[in-house]
Amino acid sequence: MDAADMLSVEEAAEVADTTPSEIEGWIKSHRCIAVFNRYRRYKLPRWQFEPNLWNVLQSLASALCTTDSWQVLVFLETRALVLGGQTPRAALEQGVEAHRILALATAEAH
Incomplete structure (x- = not known):
């Protein structure tokens, strides 16, 4: 914080x-x-507010089935094995396609 x-x-x-x-x-x-x-x-x-993140935030919250900022923040900052140990945030910042992150969020929500 x-x-x-x-x-x-x-x-x-x-x-x-x-x-x-x-x-x-x-x-x-x-x-x-x-x-x-x-x-x-x-x-x-x-x-x-960086374009790689800003452009996916709304879809990401929907994929996670939440409007809770803490849940979105935790998802973005938690390392994921399917991303080679990167966080979803780092992956997006490095140009990983948004659909991969959205698929991960959808899987996590279910």
């Missing part, structure tokens, strides 16, 4: 080139990953 790549709503708005109110709308509609810190303020992983 305190990692350098965890952003406040205002910082996320700067990274995503939008407004804090738009980020809050994305949070409410489960469009992005946002988790509460110990002060009950949202923190958002910076990396989710």
